[in-house]
Amino acid sequence: MNKIRVAIVGCGGIANAHANAYRANQEQCELVACADTVPAAAQSFGTKYNCQPFSDIELMLDSVKPDAISICTPPNSHLPLTAQAAAKKINVLCEKPMARNSAEAAQMVDIVTRSGITFMNGLCHSFHGPVNQAKQLLDSGKLGKLVHFYNRFAGKFEGVEQRWFVDPAVAGGGILLDTAVHSLSVFLHLVGDVDAVRAFLSTTLPITTEDSAALLLRGVNGVTGEISCSWVTTPGEWVFRLYGTQGVAEIDYDATPNLRYRLTQGDWVSVPYQGPDRFALEIRHFLDCVSSGATPLVSAAMGARTIAIIDEAYRSAGIARC
Ligand SMILES: NC(=O)c1ccc[n+]([C@@H]2O[C@H](COP(=O)([O-])OP(=O)(O)OC[C@H]3O[C@@H](n4cnc5c(N)ncnc54)[C@H](O)[C@@H]3O)[C@@H](O)[C@H]2O)c1
Structure with a gap:
């Protein structure tokens, strides 16, 4: 079985929990890249977790072509980053809260549904x-x-x-x-x-x-x-x-x-x-859903409901x- 190639966007606090959880599931996946708008944050995270650092998210998505990303950025970027990934058919695990309000969450549900990507909200x-x-x-x-x-x-x-x-x-x-x-x-x-x-x-x-x-x-x-x-x-x-x-x-x-x-x-x-x-189990479930195409337990609809x-x-x- 080919390993799922994953990247983490946003290299702050919670990104560490994601990196460690991907590592705990390394028989299923490989953390290949990370990206942060602050270059030094991406650089040190890349060194810490042995993955390729980027400060340009679009460049990372286009050159690395990950199968899935973890969005570990503040809530105002969850909608635009999901849209960016969905446009390239890249699956998304998006940290909570899914969005700043229902209008944004509804747009995310629509984007995810139209693109057919696997989307999970990180309500761990x-x-x-x-x-x-x-x-x-x-x-x-x-x-x-x-x-x-x-x-x-x-x-x-x-x-x-x-x-x-x-x-x-x-x-x-x-x-x-x-x-x-x-x-x-x-x-x-x-x-x-x-x-x-x-x-x-x-x-x-x-x-x-x-x-x-x-x-x-x-x-x-x-x-x-x-x-x-x-x-x-x-x-x-x-x-x-x-x-x-x-x-x-x-x-x-x-x-x-x-x-x-x-x-x-x-x-x-x-x-x-x-x-x-819980992070290792959350990420195992996300990887299983990416592999099988099943709808995650915490789907876009469930995230939007919260x-x-x-x-x-x-x-x-x-x-x-x-
Ligand atoms: N599941 C949990 O238990 C849990 C715990 C903590 C935080 N969170 C969630 O995780 C998300 C991040 O929180 P945090 O505590 O890690 O924040 P943080 O401030 O520690 O880290 C956020 C990082 O994202 C980067 N960033 C900001 N906008 C970006 C963009 N558009 N593209 C790329 N990088 C960008 C910042 O430079 C920073 O390095 C939030 O949604 C938060 O609510 C979840």
């Missing part, structure tokens, strides 16, 4: 091993009927006020687009689609976007949900809880193992996990967005 928590162990627990009926979904992703993001994450022109919004989008993807994965959402936003930092937020959700199946997130509270907390009529499951990213559950009268039962990390729910959440908080 749907690939987290313990999240899928919890899904198995839910599907087994052991917890009874699922009634309530709880999630908090929060921790101090030092220096965020100096970064593009708080610039709405680049990021599209604040922590809702950055972090709650992950939580929503897990809600869609474990519970199902969202029927209604209300958001409450708060800002502690001297920025124009929200740095903390709470969402209330109702699933189409009647399951209720609470999601909260913050860039300013400490200590960090990265937790899901799934409340059923016969028991509760908790995924705590800081605990070993992450997943434990408790039935009506029993003690907590820990569920060990020994598999690959953005539509975020748009509705902002509307409910009185924030008008394009």
